[in-house]
Amino acid sequence: MKIAMVGSGYVGLVSGACFADFGHDVVCIDKDQAKIDALHDNIMPIYEPGLDALVESNVKAGRLSFTTSLAEGIRDASAIFIAVGTPSRRGDGHADLSYVYAVAREVGENLANDAVIVTKSTVPVGTGDEVERIIKDTGTGHRFSVVSNPEFLREGAAIGDFKRPDRIVIGAEDDFGREVMREVYRPLFLNESPILFTSRRTSELIKYAANAFLATKITFINEMADLCEKVGANVQDVSRGIGMDNRIGAKFLHAGPGYGGSCFPKDTLALLKTAEDYDSPTRIIEAVVKVNESRKRAMGRKVLDALGGADKARGKKAALLGLTFKPNTDDMRDSPAIAVAQTLTDAGVAVSAYDPEGMEQARPLMPQVTMCDDPYSAIEGADATVIVTEWDAFRALDMGRVRELANAPVLVDLRNIYDPTDMREAGFTYASIGRD
Numbered sequence: 392m393k394i395a396m397v398g399s400g401y402v403g404l405v406s407g408a409c410f411a412d413f414g415h416d417v418v419c420i421d422k423d424q425a426k427i428d429a430l431h432d433n434i435m436p437i438y439e440p441g442l443d444a445l446v447e448s449n450v451k452a453g454r455l456s457f458t459t460s461l462a463e464g465i466r467d468a469s470a471i472f473i474a475v476g477t478p479s480r481r482g483d484g485h486a487d488l489s490y491v492y493a494v495a496r497e498v499g500e501n502l503a504n505d506a507v508i509v510t511k512s513t514v515p516v517g518t519g520d521e522v523e524r525i526i527k528d529t530g531t532g533h534r535f536s537v538v539s540n541p542e543f544l545r546e547g548a549a550i551g552d553f554k555r556p557d558r559i560v561i562g563a564e565d566d567f568g569r570e571v572m573r574e575v576y577r578p579l580f581l582n583e584s585p586i587l588f589t590s591r592r593t594s595e596l597i598k599y600a601a602n603a604f605l606a607t608k609i610t611f612i613n614e615m616a617d618l619c620e621k622v623g624a625n626v627q628d629v630s631r632g633i634g635m636d637n638r639i640g641a642k643f644l645h646a647g648p649g650y651g652g653s654c655f656p657k658d659t660l661a662l663l664k665t666a667e668d669y670d671s672p673t674r675i676i677e678a679v680v681k682v683n684e685s686r687k688r689a690m691g692r693k694v695l696d697a698l699g700g701a702d703k704a705r706g707k708k709a710a711l712l713g714l715t716f717k718p719n720t721d722d723m724r725d726s727p728a729i730a731v732a733q734t735l736t737d738a739g740v741a742v743s744a745y746d747p748e749g750m751e752q753a754r755p756l757m758p759q760v761t762m763c764d765d766p767y768s769a770i771e772g773a774d775a776t777v778i779v780t781e782w783d784a785f786r787a788l789d790m791g792r793v794r795e796l797a798n799a800p801v802l803v804d805l806r807n808i809y810d811p812t813d814m815r816e817a818g819f820t821y822a823s824i825g826r827d
């Protein structure tokens with residue numbers, strides 16, 4: 392089966408490479424000539440573990456190719472995926488659908504055979520209807536069906552998530568759409584990955600509801616962590632204690648500095664806007680968004696406390712270990728590190744930092760921070776060392792060396808990757824999240 396993937400960013404590229412790996416014939420399309428040239432040289436536009444090898448082997452096998460020409464790329468394709476960005480619109484938080492609609496128009500104008508057009512981009516409820524209308528308006532004579540098929544890929548684990556999904560959601564309005572999608576996902580069908588067929592609008596909402604629920608779960612445990620600190624309880628045990636209840640589930644209950652990334656912040660905001668438009672307020676999500684935003688700065692204040700309070704912090708130095716919103720990515724979007732660094736520099740603290748993959752993206756976002764080549768250079772002369780992102784490289788730091796290099800043995804662990812007792816025995820003043 393031939394599949395066209397319009398948009399070769401994170402979602403398009405991972406999905407395209409995985410479909411090719413299943414044996415489909417896949418063309419990834421992107422307007423950005425430099426990106427397509429780089430892909431021809433097997434240079435990935437993003438950091439994702441395993442992606443370069445997957446792309447390389449499928450290109451070699453002749454199943455995966457790249458082009459800037461949409462008309463050429465979609466020719467003979469039975470399924471045409473739209474996987475372009477839907478950023479938050481400046482000013483009002485609505486998802487910006489201009490890229491999706493532009494692609495829909497171009498697809499309609501260039502359609503040379505019957506095809507199913509699939510929105511993989513995260514799009515608000517009703518977008519599929521509009522895509523259908525736009526394609527119809529181009530006057531295409533070919534049969535087409537517009538389907539919603541949201542992705543649930545985590546950065547850093549995207550290939551595994553694609554190949555072994557908890558479920559595949561397909562929102563289709565007719566048999567043509569359902570049949571083609573069944574063919575697209577047949578390899579996963581055979582692996583017994585559950586496929587849920589719904590209406591198109593339902594499928595569009597499922598994606599937002601899933602991300603909003605996960606963001607709520609994280610925010611819930613983060614507030615429990617604050618309470619734990621006040622009452623002298625341990626949030627990790629609270630997570631375990633509630634997570635063992637199957638109705639709650641153990642995942643996504645790690646307390647931390649607040650969620651970031653390309654999805655949760657943007658999608659929760661977009662869901663709020665949809666709810667507002669339909670006069671059906673989602674007050675829980677409203678609270679989640681507010682609590683998470685203020686938490687990021689509160690983490691900066693936690694570091695100030697460890698430096699002796701805002702009054703005494705001026706002129707001191709803090710070392711940030713990890714800047715990306717989570718490990719195994721170079722993505723800095725809405726990373727808590729940005730607010731932490733800002734709060735510290737606002738208080739007159741000098742900040743140095745190290746991240747295994749994210750420094751290039753971090754530099755323009757935090758020009759006031761001194762970027763270092765390794766964790767120990769960042770720690771040199773620091774009055775507090777702060778673990779912001781739980782990269783594996785920080786899980787077994789040489790604590791003797793940290794103590795020697797730092798100006799003071801103060802560790803603020805925003806990801807709870809160290810044991811409080813061990814750290815105190817090692818001579819550190821240690822602060823973490825929701826634990827004594």
Ligand code: UDX
Binds near residue numbers: 652
């Ligand atoms: C998320 C969804 O998981 C994915 O299904 C969706 O398609 C896109 O958004 P991603 O943004 O890549 O994926 O990262 P994820 O691993 O879900 O983490 C999101 C944020 O939540 C990170 O900032 C992470 O640090 C935080 N988080 C996650 C916690 O603070 N605690 C947790 O228990 C889990």
